[in-house]
Amino acid sequence: MKIAILDDYLRTARQAADWDSLGADAAITLFHEPLPAAPDQRAAALAGFDVIVAMRERTPFPADLLRRLPDLRLLITTGMRNRGIDMQACAAQGVLVCGAPGSKLAAHATAELAWAHILGLFKNLAAEDRAMHAGAWQTQMPRILAGKTLGIVGLGKLGQAAAAVGKAFGMEILAYSPHLTDERAAAGGARRVDKETLFAQSDVISMHLILSDSTRGLASAELLRSMKPDACFVNTSRAGLVDMDALYDVLRQKRIGGAGLDVFPDEPLPADDRLRSLDNVLLTPHLGYVSAENFQAFYRSAVQAIAAWAGGAPVNSLN
Incomplete structure (x- = not known):
């Protein structure tokens, strides 16, 4: 049984779970670098594997790639949702x-990272750190969060966790999602508003929605341009929620106070991506789901799934 473990950037997969429990016949290959982008090269890299363990949505599995992988029998995704996999094509191909499943603490980790971005932006941490290392002292005026307005887009588990921190800092909390009710907003410590009001009135906006056909591009050019001149935009959810061209434009033109981004249309973010040239955006390499606890849960669950499949009693089937 040939097993591929993809996107093991931090080289933690082998130690995170007992892969040896799968037996001597399990041959494991670890991919520490992203797969080639070219379809032919990507298919060649994955050829011959019976089992592939994919890290979230890093590597898409569309029908055309799957057709080039005739040996593939089991595809595991860390997490219980992956919009990058063509489920129907997988089923048709057998x-x-x-x-x-990951750790139950994962929602807290993502909310923590969102707040690291918010605090970093309001306190100018990246710029002041660079200045201190260069020998300077006090180069920018930090801002206070107390009394400001936090706009939460998506008040699920992650959004509620982020809202609770804002409440602790003494912020007013506004919330929007397509199906949010006044009662659910109040239970989450927020006031429900429409998206136009949220973008126009918030001092910082944090995205916590699931990407779907109805939410794709929700942070539109019109909404981004309606933000306050000193407001900040934070996205630790999915890049597809945002009109990235419009976000780049408002940042380049300094029409908003700044942005904190953990998710991007192409990941890993290309070395020459235009976002890297901006001095008013705080960038992290999709760390929202990254923690020792989460990776241990991911990979231990993957080992269990492979063992169950090999034993003829699959678990956590998605198709």
Whole structure:
């Protein structure tokens, strides 16, 4: 049984779970670098594997790639949702797709990262750190969060966790999502408003929505341009929620106070991406789901899924 473990950037997969429990016949290959972008090269890299363990949505599995992988029988995604996998094509080809649940603490980790971005932007941490290392002292005026307005787009588990911190800092909390009610907003410590009001009145906006057909591009050019001149925009959810061209434009023109981004249309973010040239954006390499606890849960769940499939009793099937 040939097993591929993709996107092991931090080289932690082998130690995070007991892969040896799968037996001596399990041959494991670890991919520490992203797969080639070219379709032919990507298919060649994955050829011959019976089992592939994919890290979230880093590597898409569309029908045309799957057709080039005739040996594939089991595709595991860390997490229990992956919009990058063509589930129907997998089913048609006889490829079982199983999820590998992560840690229950993962929502807190993502909310923590969102707040690291918010605090970093309001306190100018990246710029002041660079200045201190260069020998300077006090180069920019930090801002106070107390009394400001936090706009939460998506008041699920992650949004509620982020809202609770804002409340602790003495902020007013506004919330919007397509199906949010006044009662659910109040239970989450927020006041429900429409998206136009949220973008126009918030001092900082934090995105916590699931990407779907109805939410794709929700942070539109019109909404981004309606933000306050000193407001900040933070996205630790999915890049597809945002009109990235419009976001780049408002940042380049200094029409808003800044942005904190953990998610991007192409990941890893290309070395020459235009966002890297901006001095008013705080960038992190999709760390929202990255923690030792989450990776241990992911990979232990993956081992369990492979063992269950090999034993003829699959678990956590998604297709």
